[in-house]
Amino acid sequence: MTELTINIPDSKLPFFFLLAKELDFVVVDEKKMAKKLTTKQKKWVEDFKTSLNEVDLHLQGKIKLKSAEQLLDEL
DSSP states (O other): OOOOOOOOOGGGHHHHHHHHHTSTTOOOOHHHHHHHSOHHHHHHHHHHHHHHHHHHHHHTTSSOOOOHHHHHHHO
């Protein structure tokens, strides 16, 4: 396996890791990723994972999500 070093702006790092993890031929070192993310970025990634999990549960019919209209009504 070849190791590749890529320089990515800090603001784009969480997105890049999420994208890279979706490629079955890419191995992402989670320990290295966690060390490079700020607290704010870690929270964003965790919130995103939670959201994806909720969408998956909704698609399985296990939970019901609010409609866009309901969300707008809350504003």
